[in-house]
Amino acid sequence: MPSSLRNNLFIAAMMNAGRGPGGSQPPFADPQWDAVTWVSISVSPPPKASGNCTIQCKDADSAAALVDLVNKKIQAGKDDPAQRGNISAEDYGKLSVAMKPKVDGSQVVIAIDQDTMDNVVGPLLFKATQRNQAGRGGPGAAPPAQPDNNGM
Numbered sequence: 001m002p003s004s005l006r007n008n009l010f011i012a013a014m015m016n017a018g019r020g021p022g023g024s025q026p027p028f029a030d031p032q033w034d035a036v037t038w039v040s041i042s043v044s045p046p047p048k049a050s051g052n053c054t055i056q057c058k059d060a061d062s063a064a065a066l067v068d069l070v071n072k073k074i075q076a077g078k079d080d081p082a083q084r085g086n087i088s089a090e091d092y093g094k095l096s097v098a099m100k101p102k103v104d105g106s107q108v109v110i111a112i113d114q115d116t117m118d119n120v121v122g123p124l125l126f127k128a129t130q131r132n133q134a135g136r137g138g139p140g141a142a143p144p145a146q147p148d149n150n151g152m
C-alpha cells in the first residue's frame with residue numbers, strides 16, 4: 001500500500017475503529033495491503049444517503065486475497081468481543097453484513113445503500129456518540145466523584 005495511504009489518519013482511524021485495546025498489529029501490516037494501489041471513499045448525504053469504498057489492487061488475485069483478509073478480520077470480531085471494541089455482538093453482526101466486501105475485477109468494493117445507512121450505520125453512529133458524550137461528562141454521564149478529603 002502506498003505510504004500516503006498508510007500514513008493517512010482518516011484511513012488508519014477507519015481500520016482501527018473495531019479494534020479493542022491491545023490489538024495485535026497496526027492497520028495495513030498484513031501483506032495483502034501491499035498490492036493496493038489506491039483507495040476511494042465517497043459518502044452521499046441525505047436525502048439519498050449512501051457510501052462507497054473502492055480499493056484498487058494490482059490484479060484480481062490480490063483483490064480476492066484482500067477480501068479474504070477482511071472477511072477473516074470481520075469473523076475475528078464476531079468471535080472475540082475484544083476485537084469489536086464497544087460494539088455489541090448484535091450491532092457488530094448487522095454491521096458486518098452491511099460492510100461485506102465484494103471483488104469486482106481487480107477492485108474490492110464495499111457499498112452501503114440508503115436502507116443500510118438509515119437502519120444500521122446511523123443508529124450505530126448515534127450509539128457511539130452517546131457513549132463518547134457519557135465518557136466526557138455529557139448527557140447521562142455520572143456526576144464527578146467527590147474528593148475524599150473532607151473538603152480540605
